[in-house]
Each structure stands twice: as C-alpha cells, then as structure tokens.
Amino acid sequence: MNNAQATQWGIYAHIPYCVKKCAYCDFISSAVGKDTRAEMEDYAAALRAEILREVPPLRARWGDAATVYLGGGTPTALPAALLTGILETLRTAAGTPVECTVEANPGTVDAAYLTQLRAAGANRLSLGVQSFDDRLLRVIGRIHTAAEAEQAFRAARAAGFENISLDLMYGLPTQTLDDLKKSVDEALALVPEHISVYGLTVEEGTPFAAAEAQGKLALPTEDAAEEMYDWLTAALPARGYVRYEISNFARQGCESRHNLGYWRNVPYLGVGAAAHGYVDGVRLGNEPDTEKYIRAIQTGRSVRTPEDTERTRTNAMEEYAFLALRTREGIDTADFSRAFGVDIDTVYGAVIEKYIAQGLLRRADGFVALTNEGMKVGNEVFAAFLH
Known part of the structure; x- marks a missing residue:
C-alpha cells in the first residue's frame, strides 16, 4: 500500500x-x-x-x-x-x-x-x-x-x-x-x-x-x-x-x-453483526448472529475474529491482484512492487502474458487490466492469479 x-x-x-x-x-x-x-x-x-x-x-x-x-x-x-x-x-x-x-x-x-x-x-x-x-x-x-x-x-x-x-x-x-x-x-x-x-x-x-x-x-x-x-x-x-x-x-x-x-486495498473497519473489515493487513469478521452480537457488546466482549489467521505474503499478493483487476484501471504495477518488494512479472508474468495473448488482459501506462472481453469472464482470470 x-x-x-x-x-x-x-x-x-x-x-x-x-x-x-x-x-x-x-x-x-x-x-x-x-x-x-x-x-x-x-x-x-x-x-x-x-x-x-x-x-x-x-x-x-x-x-x-x-x-x-x-x-x-x-x-x-x-x-x-x-x-x-x-x-x-x-x-x-x-x-x-x-x-x-x-x-x-x-x-x-x-x-x-x-x-x-x-x-x-x-x-x-x-x-x-x-x-x-x-x-x-x-x-x-x-x-x-x-x-x-x-x-x-x-x-x-x-x-x-x-x-x-x-x-x-x-x-x-x-x-x-x-x-x-x-x-x-x-x-x-x-x-x-x-x-x-x-x-x-x-x-x-x-x-x-x-x-x-x-x-x-x-x-x-x-x-x-x-x-x-x-x-x-x-x-x-x-x-x-x-x-x-x-x-x-x-x-x-x-x-x-x-x-x-x-x-484498492484501502483499510476499513466493519461494525455491526456480520460486518467485515480489513485493518493492518488482516481480514476481520464480526459475530453474524444478531442476538449474540448484541449480548457480546452489552457485556463488553469482543465481537471480532480474524478471518485469515493463516494469511501469507502469497495470499496477500493474490488478493491484491484479483481485487485490483475488478477495476477498469487494474493492477498498478509500481504499487504492487512497493507493497511486496518484487516485480509483478516475477510472480505473475506467465499468467499475464497468457491472458494478454487470449485478449483478456492488457498492459497500459504501468497497469495490467482486464479488457472488455476479460471482464465478461473475470472469474476465470482471477482464478489464474491464485497459486
């Protein structure tokens, strides 16, 4: 980030x-x-x-x-x-x-x-x-x-x-x-x-x-x-x-x-029953049952649990990539390098070239993004960024 x-x-x-x-x-x-x-x-x-x-x-x-x-x-x-x-x-x-x-x-x-x-x-x-x-x-x-x-x-x-x-x-x-x-x-x-x-x-x-x-x-x-x-x-x-x-x-x-x-991986706090958040690089989830949520708050107990206790650097890169690919701009390759200390092509170069060849991804101005055709089959492309 x-x-x-x-x-x-x-x-x-x-x-x-x-x-x-x-x-x-x-x-x-x-x-x-x-x-x-x-x-x-x-x-x-x-x-x-x-x-x-x-x-x-x-x-x-x-x-x-x-x-x-x-x-x-x-x-x-x-x-x-x-x-x-x-x-x-x-x-x-x-x-x-x-x-x-x-x-x-x-x-x-x-x-x-x-x-x-x-x-x-x-x-x-x-x-x-x-x-x-x-x-x-x-x-x-x-x-x-x-x-x-x-x-x-x-x-x-x-x-x-x-x-x-x-x-x-x-x-x-x-x-x-x-x-x-x-x-x-x-x-x-x-x-x-x-x-x-x-x-x-x-x-x-x-x-x-x-x-x-x-x-x-x-x-x-x-x-x-x-x-x-x-x-x-x-x-x-x-x-x-x-x-x-x-x-x-x-x-x-x-x-x-x-x-x-x-x-874009900006942090956010989730409040309320079943709310989700993303703080300090950790995905968090709140108690989903409304009555249990109310009782926990009333008694001063936490309602929050980490959702990804096994989260790794690889998981973080995967998440960064497929979330950014949902947007028109796509992945900011310079920001990816700053965030993870590695060039995106070192990690995903083969995947990117494969989908560029199929007309589903494009490179432009330091970004890797879905084409219009790629947006139609976004889930297929996202899956390819998961190790």
Missing part, C-alpha cells in the same frame, strides 16, 4: 434487517416482524457502542474516516430515529467523511425520512430498484413498485441528495432484453450519478434455489443473459456512464469512493 493510501480509511456498518427477504438474497439479514422493534433498538444501541469503542483508536492513527457506508439488509428498514442516531454517532466518532452512503429500499423511505437522513450527514444514497417492471419486481419479491422507486428518487433529490446510485439486475426469471432496455431507459431518465448492474446468481438456500431445483425457475438462457450483458456494457457508456468496475458505472467523478477502497 502506498503512503497516500495509508491515511485513507473507511467504515462499513451493517444493518441486518429487511422488511421482507427477497427471493434471490443470501445476505445476512432478517425480516422485520411485530416483535422486532425492541431488538432493533437494542441493536442500534449496541452498534453505537461498538462504533464509540472501535473507531476513535483508528481515527487517532489515521485521521478522519474518508468514507462511511451503511449497508445490509436494508438500513432504511430501521425507524428513522434509530438510523439517524447511528449516523450521528459515526460522525462524532469518525469525523465528517467525504462520502457517506446509505443503502435504501424505495419501499421504506418517504420525503420526511430522506430529509432526516440528509440532515444527519448522509450525502450519497444507493437505491435498490432492481427493475422498473412491476411484474418482475413481484417475481423477485421486492416490496416496491416502479412508481414508488421513481417517487423515492425524486424525494431524495428534493431532500438534497446530489449523489444517487440506482441498483439494477439482469438475467431475472422471465426477463427479456426488451424488459431490461425499458428499465434502463427509465433509470437513465432520472439522471442518477451512478448505476450498479448485477447479473442474477442463484445462491444456495434461497427461495430461487429451491424453485430451480424443482424446475420452476424460468431463467433466461445463457445466450439471452449474455446478450443483456453485452447490451448493458455498450449502452451505459454510450449514455455517459463510465464503467469503472465490473458491475459499476458512473458519471465522471461520481464513482463510489468507498467501494473503490475495497478494490
């Missing part, structure tokens, strides 16, 4: 609640029920206590956190007073970040809620729209409609959010290319600063996995999904959204600073 990066750091806070679990989701979260309010209050209090315990020592070393990201779950499943309390505690403990992102479900926010978020210091909103097609929203189990997504976006603008990201998905059951084009057109009509587009992956243990096992999940064919991918990766840049990471597109200067930190 270079010296400029050493003073940058971020905070990720996990909110493990949703109004309803979506059919494709395997993230650690639980649906809000009638008896959840008391637990949410306990959770918010525990999270604030963890922030006040863990953040100040890092701030003393590195200065104010550059980025804060509240994800989930659905952070906005919390009552506004609880979520703004967490934001205010973060600001007290970490200073005022350049970028403070809150993930939101359009079905959980209104003008009043968004105004409170903005006043509490959030300056970037990530709206999980997924589709502007009401039929597809029902298929995947979302709680909002296309009209509600548009209303949430406009309410966020009115509340003062000048940096809004929209999440979209492709490869959904019964989705066609025309369906996707219509959703993208509606998204672009709102003129967001950022768009994330994810292909559906059927994860084990989800309702979609059960439906697929029973032959009841009408997924697009591989060719149809690839056609959607190809259209997206051409259409969004043509409309002014630069592809700066495999699944992320942004207008110039509106890239997610927090997420770029993940891919």
Whole structure:
C-alpha cells in the first residue's frame, strides 16, 4: 500500500434487517416482524457502542474516516430515529467523511425520512430498484413498485441528495432484453450519478434455489443473459456512464469512493453483526448472529475474529491482484512492487502474458487490466492469479 493510501480509511456498518427477504438474497439479514422493534433498538444501541469503542483508536492513527457506508439488509428498514442516531454517532466518532452512503429500499423511505437522513450527514444514497417492471419486481419479491422507486428518487433529490446510485439486475426469471432496455431507459431518465448492474446468481438456500431445483425457475438462457450483458456494457457508456468496475458505472467523478477502497486495498473497519473489515493487513469478521452480537457488546466482549489467521505474503499478493483487476484501471504495477518488494512479472508474468495473448488482459501506462472481453469472464482470470 502506498503512503497516500495509508491515511485513507473507511467504515462499513451493517444493518441486518429487511422488511421482507427477497427471493434471490443470501445476505445476512432478517425480516422485520411485530416483535422486532425492541431488538432493533437494542441493536442500534449496541452498534453505537461498538462504533464509540472501535473507531476513535483508528481515527487517532489515521485521521478522519474518508468514507462511511451503511449497508445490509436494508438500513432504511430501521425507524428513522434509530438510523439517524447511528449516523450521528459515526460522525462524532469518525469525523465528517467525504462520502457517506446509505443503502435504501424505495419501499421504506418517504420525503420526511430522506430529509432526516440528509440532515444527519448522509450525502450519497444507493437505491435498490432492481427493475422498473412491476411484474418482475413481484417475481423477485421486492416490496416496491416502479412508481414508488421513481417517487423515492425524486424525494431524495428534493431532500438534497446530489449523489444517487440506482441498483439494477439482469438475467431475472422471465426477463427479456426488451424488459431490461425499458428499465434502463427509465433509470437513465432520472439522471442518477451512478448505476450498479448485477447479473442474477442463484445462491444456495434461497427461495430461487429451491424453485430451480424443482424446475420452476424460468431463467433466461445463457445466450439471452449474455446478450443483456453485452447490451448493458455498450449502452451505459454510450449514455455517459463510465464503467469503472465490473458491475459499476458512473458519471465522471461520481464513482463510489468507498467501494473503490475495497478494490484498492484501502483499510476499513466493519461494525455491526456480520460486518467485515480489513485493518493492518488482516481480514476481520464480526459475530453474524444478531442476538449474540448484541449480548457480546452489552457485556463488553469482543465481537471480532480474524478471518485469515493463516494469511501469507502469497495470499496477500493474490488478493491484491484479483481485487485490483475488478477495476477498469487494474493492477498498478509500481504499487504492487512497493507493497511486496518484487516485480509483478516475477510472480505473475506467465499468467499475464497468457491472458494478454487470449485478449483478456492488457498492459497500459504501468497497469495490467482486464479488457472488455476479460471482464465478461473475470472469474476465470482471477482464478489464474491464485497459486
């Protein structure tokens, strides 16, 4: 890591609640029920206590956190007073970040809620729209409609959010290319600063996995999904959204600073149940069970364990390489040499040349990066960097 990066750091806070679990989701979260309010209050209090315990020592070393990201779950499943309390505690403990992102479900926010978020210091909103097609929203189990997504976006603008990201998905059951084009057109009509587009992956243990096992999940064919991918990766840049990471597109200067930190090996603290962090070269994970997390914080016990006690220099080089390759710029070869004291070609020269020959990697201006074709098969290339 270079010296400029050493003073940058971020905070990720996990909110493990949703109004309803979506059919494709395997993230650690639980649906809000009638008896959840008391637990949410306990959770918010525990999270604030963890922030006040863990953040100040890092701030003393590195200065104010550059980025804060509240994800989930659905952070906005919390009552506004609880979520703004967490934001205010973060600001007290970490200073005022350049970028403070809150993930939101359009079905959980209104003008009043968004105004409170903005006043509490959030300056970037990530709206999980997924589709502007009401039929597809029902298929995947979302709680909002296309009209509600548009209303949430406009309410966020009115509340003062000048940096809004929209999440979209492709490869959904019964989705066609025309369906996707219509959703993208509606998204672009709102003129967001950022768009994330994810292909559906059927994860084990989800309702979609059960439906697929029973032959009841009408997924697009591989060719149809690839056609959607190809259209997206051409259409969004043509409309002014630069592809700066495999699944992320942004207008110039509106890239997610927090997420770029993940891919550039910038340290970040994870707080909350199931949160992950990366501090002093060590990957850390928090207790994933919400009730156990709350009890541990209440009794002053640690909720954190190293995830990679067997981590080696080789592991660190592998991780550096495949994370950096997710970005448009790719691996900074000079920074790799500074970080590990060895030229990248000494370690990965044969792999790099092999994939350059196949048209999947390129060299330019001191960087090794995926080509457009390489981004399509990124996992194959990443695997080649693992020893």
